[in-house]
Amino acid sequence: MRLSYPAEVEATRAEFSAWLDANLPPESATAIRPRSSADIPRWARDFQRAMFDSGWLAPGYPPEYGGRNADIYEQAVCLEELGRRRVTRSFNPQGLGIVSASIISFGTDEQKQKWAIPIMRAEKTAALGMSEPGAGSDLAGLSTRARLDGEQFVVNGQKVWTSGAHHADVLLVFVRTDPDVGKHKGISALVIETDTPGLKRRPFDDIIGRTPDFNEVFFDDVVVPRRNLIGELNDGWRVCNGSLAHEREMLWIMWSQGLDRMLADTFTDLAGTPAAVDAVVLDKLGSSVMDAWALRLLGHRQLTRSRRGLLASEQSLLKLMGSEAQQRLALLTVEALGPAALDRTVPDGAVSPFESDRSALSWSDRYLGTFAGTISGGTSEIHRNIIAERVLGQPRS
């Protein structure tokens, strides 16, 4: 137990902090905003590429993949520094965090050069084709078919909730290549260029009704070269778990920083209102402050354990805690503000493009927005089942 980092880790923090001060583009404070999670404004592309070239984009990777072989504490402090500035590494988070990461873990050198590195250097953007209308919580129940025909696959079916697909250059799509085996077997992962004939994208609004990010993606006899297969044929489930598991020990930081930001926004908006001194509000707010600390502390515990070579087994717990804590806090703020929670807080463009969560939303809408966290990436109910069975050792239902 030590409340401070080793000196060498703090040195890395200082170095990165200085780099950010020197390289963070002025546009990061302006209102040139992305239109979706696969749309990167020019200035942000330059910034992401600069981070890659300086080895700050993915510090844990070797230099050729935008890193510096940093250890896990160093990676953490880098993310802390970005969070403190409310800056994100990429406006194409799934492209960077999942698609390119999966290709780097499971792909061939050719595939890394063709897709992974361009995605990391923001020359290409990518989206993830996983969920289907009939396969939500039951992800492995996916039914989009890919028939292998000589050196090419022919893909038919539909994906949904594909964030940013309408602005993405490529999709990482999970398809069924062998319908005759158990549902977790017979799945494969394909990279599909979005301009391939037969591929149609329909963006649609989320519940908040901001510019659409979700897409339905339809595949009608889409022809995909066999060399776009990531990993082995029918071994896609491993890629899928691998991709979801990527930067595992780090995922909690996103939840933790999101919660910290929301807490800061709550403090700002409550300041000076009667709610700020109301015992009922304070009673609940204290619990949210504790949520934020506990999430951060349990995340750090995970870093320490994985640095000691111990298993990091609390992904599901931290996701559950982070997403539900944000939901509780948003609701608390709605109830504390009363009718003022109907009004939009900060007009679009008034805040940095990084702060999409704060801008142009009433707290009521922001509350509705937190359900993306408790529904996507496995609903809270699914994660409770996972924890009960894998961590607590309860029998499967």
Add this chain to the structure above:
Amino acid sequence: MRLSYPAEVEATRAEFSAWLDANLPPESATAIRPRSSADIPRWARDFQRAMFDSGWLAPGYPPEYGGRNADIYEQAVCLEELGRRRVTRSFNPQGLGIVSASIISFGTDEQKQKWAIPIMRAEKTAALGMSEPGAGSDLAGLSTRARLDGEQFVVNGQKVWTSGAHHADVLLVFVRTDPDVGKHKGISALVIETDTPGLKRRPFDDIIGRTPDFNEVFFDDVVVPRRNLIGELNDGWRVCNGSLAHEREMLWIMWSQGLDRMLADTFTDLAGTPAAVDAVVLDKLGSSVMDAWALRLLGHRQLTRSRRGLLASEQSLLKLMGSEAQQRLALLTVEALGPAALDRTVPDGAVSPFESDRSALSWSDRYLGTFAGTISGGTSEIHRNIIAERVLGQPRS
């Protein structure tokens, strides 16, 4: 919708109220307390018999069974009058409400004369042998065997949670008479005198550790005459549901009055403390007041509907609401009182013997005591399943 009762109902209330003023024995305010739920002090036996003989004990029954063929509103106001005075009809509630009621519904005239009427007139006391170590939530899984041998049954097995068995004259015991059919079939109901050879009772403490009421009851080749069979052979499940269903439309009144009493006790014990003006306490207390009203109102809705000949389908809901509302309120009071909740409130004997719930308990123990309500008579989880499947039409698990 009308907030008042018809005049004739109020007339009945006035008549009963006058009768109570004239007949409520002075001992009802003294400290001669029952030792268990099947132990009735002399004075209380006299009072119960007087209620029976005057047709006030079970107003809905015909005169020969201690009633006056009163309609459901009249029955309700009689219970309201008793509740207002914190007086209960019997210190052997299961004997009166379940055992004698079952015999009256399913028994022969001989059985009614021999057991039902003596139990109602408090000349005999009775207990209910239903749960077993292996059959709690899964009641129909009971395994106590009764082999029919000519004109007698031979009973072997064990019951548990048999309240008051150690003071009861007779038990109504549910036994398996045909092991070779589906578990709900093959169950029968027997009246067994507690002095029958081979029957052993072991009283044990509940979590609060008051004078024991629970018993384990062991049956070792206990011989029971066939004429003690209630209802048809292997038709005991119907008797069981019947007995649990007894005075259905009325069961909620017990929960409602218990909640009202607890609420009054909370008000008394909070009065003058800082908690009585604490916003957090008031916020929760308001919700408990609403629980008490909603329970009463939904109960009255059920009376109105059954008076109109409509189905009363909310038993499970009202039990769930009543038991959980009492639990919430007790916890709220513990938290509001702080360390004072560790101290016992009213010393034994300082309050009427009817008020066992208030006497000689700290609020902490009283909170623990509320779990009898959410566990026995079907756990809250079981009732949620029942409501989801029977009322909401969800598929069985």
Add this chain to the structure above:
Amino acid sequence: MEFELSEDQLELQEAVRTVLGAEAPPSLAHAISEAYETLSVETAVDRFWATLVELDWPAMALPTQVGGLGYGWVELAVVVEELGRHAAPGPFVATVTQYAQVLMEVATPVEAKRLLTQVVTGEVTGAFAMDEGAGTWDTADVAATARRDGDQLVLAGTKYHVLDGATAEQMAVVVRLDGLLRVLVVPSSALQVTEVEPIDAGVRHATVSLDGVRVPSSALVGSGDAQLGVQRALEGSVVAVAAVTLGACQRIFDIDNDYAKQRVQFGVPIGSFQAVKHKLVDMYRDIQRARALVYYAASTLAEDHPNRTLAASMAKAGAGEAQRRCVRDGLQLAGGIGYTRENDLHLFLRRAMVGELHFGSSSQHRRKVARLAMAGADGSGP
């Protein structure tokens, strides 16, 4: 007590459902919510309102002396609950359960006849400008003033979250004059009204600035202190908002309960999972609880029972608690399907959420309930 809708009331409920099923399908709410961006929703809403006027709905809860049909508060609650269950738009709630109520409590018989007859005929829609930003709708928080200047009154102050403030023809405004609480009826056109962008396009609010507005003294209705009358009117408005919220919660529950029977994952309907079952039961329980409290409150208003103040707060808090659970679990259970604007669910989530924020929060009303109950105002049961 007789605690269930009577035959006539059940018939009314059926009739109302039939009308709203036909005239206020989800497509209407969707259209308004889409159209809202272009601020051209009036036509659709006006058409809907015209239909209700034809059917004499505005007349329903108003006394016969002004040409109303003289139904009671229980009937009004039935209608308003259904409006919530259909996320119906339009001026009914503000006009009948707010504007008309304050006039019935405060205005003289002559004034009431003049002003309410226009409501009965549907010529006039009204709004009720009361809260000044605290969100309490508490008369004690009213700071807006009127100052006499000859036979005119000069107003000062700002009113917030006035329902239909930007669309109603007439507005009942609560101000302080000569140290008394008074109510003015003013044409909205005379006031500076700014509409707030709503989270529910069917429930529109405005901020109303009174500063420097001059109105003739004849705008005053009633005589003497309106304190009690405004409070009694507020009890009605509170119960009506609770009924709308209740209706929206019922619809959320209905959508989820059906969805759980149809949606198959892991080879079975999700309704066979206890996690889903138990959430549905808790929603159902909170709705039953809220409905009991709402109709009890409506009955106390109908019979002018001494518990009406307690009952109104219990109704609002009960609907608020149901709303809290139904919005949270209702959206969670529907999963991704419900997280889109194209799905109907959000229409009812939004209607339910708005209700919580109107006319005092659940917490505010719960605390009031606790105080009243401890003070013994909680009668000896129904």
Add this chain to the structure above:
Amino acid sequence: MEFELSEDQLELQEAVRTVLGAEAPPSLAHAISEAYETLSVETAVDRFWATLVELDWPAMALPTQVGGLGYGWVELAVVVEELGRHAAPGPFVATVTQYAQVLMEVATPVEAKRLLTQVVTGEVTGAFAMDEGAGTWDTADVAATARRDGDQLVLAGTKYHVLDGATAEQMAVVVRLDGLLRVLVVPSSALQVTEVEPIDAGVRHATVSLDGVRVPSSALVGSGDAQLGVQRALEGSVVAVAAVTLGACQRIFDIDNDYAKQRVQFGVPIGSFQAVKHKLVDMYRDIQRARALVYYAASTLAEDHPNRTLAASMAKAGAGEAQRRCVRDGLQLAGGIGYTRENDLHLFLRRAMVGELHFGSSSQHRRKVARLAMAGADGSGP
């Protein structure tokens, strides 16, 4: 930060578990709870305490200058959590985490050496008399006084819920003297002590009346205002109570988690039902959350980090929230089996519940956390 127990700390934890597994089995707690009625519990408790003294436990967290082993607060938290997990009785908590802490903060080095050496050797057990009935353990609520009379002090006031008040040899009493907050160390025999019947026979409280008690001025420890020292000592006591509560919650969870795997109903282990699974997960989550907050607080005490005040309150509230859920769901999940005195479960339920009521409620500490955080006292993360 390095947020996990070190190798040494993990070894200590193992050692403590081994000792308590052998010396404080549930049978001990049962025996005490049965024996309590006959008020002859001392022997069993004394024997247990004698063993801990032999093993140098009292020395553990005390500074080497007084003969202690000089372990830090993290190690102390490890020990105390295990005491809770075993519902162990005896004077360790009051003596080491309350009495000794206030002396270390307030007494002069000379006094500390004199008084604490007796603790190290186990000759003396101590209690800390602070709260006066408000249940806040807030120095601002201290009204008890000492008045000088020659070289004596005359005391007035009453102290409530003093842990081990009836059994400890020495008592540290907080009073006001000459307008300052001061601490006196008094032999309990000199005070009028009435034991309160406990809900957990292993955690005994007394009411201590100071009225008219005369003690020599030499009973005063330290010099000047003890305000800050007492507050710092309280932060330690608060974290220790949180750790005890945490341990009790962990045991409740362990009992339920095992039971759910073994108990068969409807032909399957009840752990295969989602209603059971999800309750267990929520208990587990709250316990993990509480443990993180407790050990963070212990670390801030060990490093005397500026967040210690915030952290202590977060630890107490975190353990309190875990307690709330683990007592409720822990008892509910165990069903009838857990509702008997013969079962072990209630021993840990009671230990957990007592912790919530000691040294300030969860709600009190949560409000403090919110105020500190809004005031920016919540550093920029660990």
